[in-house]
Amino acid sequence: MTELTERIERIAVQDGTIVTAYPALSLIRSSDISAPVPAVYKPSLCVIAQGAKRVMLGLESYCYNHGSYLAASVHLPITGQVIEASPETPYLSLQLQFDMDQILDVIQQSNVTENTGQEPPRALVISRMSDPLHEAVMHLIRLLDTPDDLPVLAPYAVREILYRMLQTEQGDSIRQFALLGSRAHQIAHVIEGMNLHYAEPMRVEKLAQAAGMSKSSFFACFKEVTAMTPLQYQKRLRLTEARKILLATTSDATSVAYQVGYESATQFNREYARLFGQPPIRDVHRFRETI
Known part of the structure; x- marks a missing residue:
């Protein structure tokens, strides 16, 4: 090397x-x-x-x-x-x-x-x-x-x-994941849509329908591919995107919470702190001070 x-x-x-x-x-x-x-x-x-x-x-x-x-x-x-x-x-x-x-x-x-x-x-x-x-x-x-x-x-x-x-x-x-008709490709197709519409409400039944699977089969396949449930996956997407927005703009935590799909600012702050170690504003200040 x-x-x-x-x-x-x-x-x-x-x-x-x-x-x-x-x-x-x-x-x-x-x-x-x-x-x-x-x-x-x-x-x-x-x-x-x-x-x-x-x-x-x-x-x-x-x-x-x-x-x-x-x-x-x-x-x-x-x-x-x-x-x-x-x-x-x-x-x-x-x-x-x-x-x-x-x-x-x-x-x-x-x-x-x-x-x-x-x-x-x-x-x-x-x-x-x-x-x-x-x-x-x-x-x-x-x-x-x-x-x-x-x-x-x-x-x-x-x-x-x-x-x-x-x-x-x-x-x-x-x-x-590239082969048309494979279960991996069907899950990949759904994941692509979830990334484009992560801020929208999610219904597992609708995702399963898009994948052409039963709800139980889709749930099992999704977790096999990502090591997460669909809800856990969406939550990580939302929180990671929220952090990017907070670091790149002067937006407050509450407005960003709603922007990425949360209906409760309190829930957003709690889950953000659980993932990143600190509440949103404190986390952003720490990151900027480090830079």
Whole structure:
């Protein structure tokens, strides 16, 4: 991973997330162990070049380090924490966002037998990097040195990355979310709608109907994919979005609570403090003081 480490460190010279000239690709650097940070992962491939990270999905804990990758196949509310980093050896990683249409396009061009009858897998997986996948990632990273080549060659490099990712031991789990007619794809379709309309009232019966499943089957499949119930998932979406709004604007907590779908400011404050450790305004002040 030496070359990957050197290239990320050369571009990400300060702690934080750097969006590269190829917008779907971000580089992350942290010189210290971090506090747990709630966020929402979009469908993406995350590769650690140096250091280690813990990701909490529901009550499940996933740890991975250099030489490993994490793949999220749907939008997932997670809590991430850098657990191995120092000023001398900072945490360095990359995140490549993709969508299921790109995965499906790769599947259709490869000689893979489609199996849509499987039960849906977890939408977050961790696996070791294979040599072909590592080299495909390097093809994209090296293109950052030649910005004029990015618009033409980056899409091919990304396609190669997705193809190699599908060839790893976790490839079949990822593939299920792209296959039309699979239960994983049906759940992914519902999750996409939930992310677009997270502030609206939710009825599990309506979501099950959109997935083409019975209520009980949908509930079980949704929890298998996300490690959360639909209500827990929506709550995490709302609270994470509320924090983004509070940090980016001067809005008060009550107006933000209603904006993200809460009917009770008291309930919002209570659940916000439970997730982020402090009530909304105190949490925002602490975050800004840290910066």
